[in-house]
Amino acid sequence: MNDVMKRNNVKVMGQGEQTIIFAHGFGCDQSMWQYIAPTFAERYRIILFDYTGSGNSDITAYQSEKYSTLQGYMQDVLDIIEEMDLQQILFIGHSISSMIGMLAAIERPDYFDKLIMIGPSPCYLNDTDGYVGGFEQSDINELLALMEMNFAGWASYMAPFAMDQSKDPKLTQELENSFVSTNPRIAREFAEVTFFSDYRASVPSVEVPTLIIQCSNDSIVPIEVGEYLNKHLQNSTLQIIDARGHYPHISQPLETTKIITDYLMN
Template sequence: MHPILIRNNVKILGEGSQVLLFAHGLGCAQNAWKYITDAFLEDYRVVLFDHVGAGDSDLSQYDQQKYATLEGYACDIIEIIQALDLKNIIFIGHSVSSMIGMIAALQVPEVFKKLVFIGPSPRYLNDGNYIGGFNAEDIENIFTHIAHDYVAWGKQLATEAMANSDKPELFDFLQECFEAVDPSVALAFAMATFKADYRDKLKKLEVPSLTLQCKNDAIVPLSVGEFIYKNTPDNFLVVMKATGHFPHISAPDETIREIKDFIEATGLKSTSDHPYAQGNFSHP
């Protein structure tokens, strides 16, 4: 097996020719997609992987300098694509991996067909009229909490970010995901995430993209989804009925439906009768 595929614990599933590349967010691994991937296996070729430091990736390949920024993670995605000789990819990223996918698509746009962003944010820190959801003190408290008691931080985040109190089993699953990540790696990934600012990159994206934004997301406010929609060419924003930051876990059916509607659409803005045709975004 190619060393890149070992490094990122790459798994390939499904029967179709169209490639879907799923990228998990901070504190998770590829198993976070388990609630939705079965719905795609009959018609698509599904590629899953773990960011280095997460899941069953090769921790010996972790490079503190490389992964100090999101560009390091984007580099890995490009290397996975090259190792598998993938073309015409539909990329599906959750949270910070949405921007990681965007970075990759800016570098090699020719291999990407569409991008799906689930709970994305180009900047988490508030800045003037831009409301990212966190002030500087909030973010420093996150870093301190992770450094001093990562397990407690993971439990708190699982509670706040899942936002589905009627489904306690989802809290347990998410907390287990967090606890499986090396705390030092989680802290470095959090620092790369919360210090990032990719707002100026949005306008350069050439690949059509979908932003799936949940209501009552404790990590990413609705204003961020609207900012991405307004500042990104060929971006389409759907505000889901789902709540929280993990709709692929808490609301898999709705997430599957929205992804399929977007990736199966042809023509996009040129097809006037399609819900994505006019660049519309919906508020259920």
């Protein structure tokens, strides 16, 4: 099973007793944790990885059918946990990875100690029942069409939209570079899985204590989504960062680190 470590480009750092798994979001890879992971490595063992098809994972292991739902990505996470025989895991997921971690914790609650969700959303589409997801179906269709027609153009549009523009412009460029470096076909399939997913029905099944970190002005996930999750996750804490954008672990690493650390220490 050592091919799991290669498939998902698994990296280990830190010496702590307890393990933190950092799971990146759509269009990204494990390098997105570079601003906060080293701080946690002083106290915890850190596992970084790339989902199959992302970053420096083994792209030949990517199968459209397997990864046509979040279950395929959830299996990546469980494979790593089982290969490394991990227990009492602290799972920190960004964006869609929050839901991937949630599904893994529903499947195997015995593996997890706590879930930490940064900018999570169980459903990105607005619903007629009054649920505010942030996007209309037509918005997502246009986004997917742009990805197909002009992938670099999509990346240069999406990066400044998603990153806090008041911070270092270098951060936006890093995000754009990450988007562009992804295989366009895989990125488009992952985008479709992400933006059309609806895991609201699964949310009440989570037993693992959960921290939700939400930016006050998130361009991808409205504040109502954080409030929805806090209401429906049975053992959750919602922390709002006074910040713009969808990547507080990059644009506000010190504040993000402090919120997570305070939560883990309690």
